[in-house]
Amino acid sequence: MGSGILGLAFAVANTGIVGFCLLLLLVSGVAAFSIHLLLNLCDQTGINSYEDLGEKALRKPGKILVGLTILIQNIGAMASYLFILKSELPATIHSFLSPDSAGNAWYEDGRTLLILMTVCVVLPLSLLPKIGFLSYTSSLSFIFMLYLVVVVITKKWAIPCPLPQNITFGNNLFQVRPAISSCGTFLPTCLHAGPPISNSSVSECIPKAFVITSKSAYAIPTMVFSFLCHTAVLPIYCELDRPTKKRMQRVANTGLSLSCLIYLVSALFGYLTFYSHVNSQLLSSYDTYIPQDPMVMIVRLTVQCTVLFTVPLIHFPARKALTTLLFEGRSFSWVIHILTTVSILSVVLLMAIFIPDIRTVFGIIGSTMSTFLLFVFPGIFYLRISNQPLRSPESIGAVILLVFGLVVATLNLCLIIVSWVKSS
Structure with a gap:
């Protein structure tokens, strides 16, 4: 679980409670089924590598395709997470300081903090030889994440509905404005930007079962991003004590079920707090109505720690893919291990520091490739490798998985193109 959890309350507002629950169960169920297909193939072939399954299904081009997809997807994800840290961590630290602080200290500079966090936290964790560590x-x-859920539930009763049009911050009264995510927690400055939000009416405090808007299409891509764990499944499978398909399936089902539960509770209570006024980034909604709230400030810090700890976990499959592509067949070498680790992190760090908006650059690549890793590849591999007849339930499921993945990838691509056109 990472920063994707913060966008799910916005998905509820644009799909409705019943619509969101159905979509969440659908995506989580499809994710579990695709892992089931991968584990079945591992059991049938004795192969425990995503890249090798690609080679088994599509020969050498398949292995290269899967390796490059994992590498590009995970590098883009790591760069996006580090970009979030560069943008948000200084504002989070500033929120804990005195309002009279000058704001020129080294610990309030995003690039300095990013380099420090990468060298002191991400690099040592990424150098570990096994993902189990x-x-x-x-x-x-x-x-x-559990603490985030507790805070979201608690704050449901701290913010009234209808939402207030004015709030008191210190000794000053401010008119509520839309929160701007790039402002972080520097709320008094952000409150004076953009048109005012109209005061909520009592009718807006009634939860809606189904909602269809122009933004409803963003719900599935957000959920797909939140459930992508497939590149780490097979490395974990290899490191299990007494690895069997049944045990690994139980591990995957437990992880997906816990994630689904936390996503569901946090998204529903976030929506039931702000209703249609919830922002696409949940924490910025709290900044608008309860600025400088200690619990929310701690949540912001813990979410960024979660993002920080997620980077090494994403790095492991990326390094494995790079090693497979460049050094196939060689036994483990600390020299290669360290060189590939440092090389990948250096590229990711430079991208996060110097590219103005890394999420725009990797939006089209990451969203489409994550869909291929989650849905398309497992479906294709099963149809190509498995000895089951085409009319068997699992083969039919693989066909449905493949079609569903292609539809979602096309939807992601269209959404990104439309957002680019609108922004330009």
């Missing part, structure tokens, strides 16, 4: 940071991140 990251279970400790993953457990800590899971606790942070």
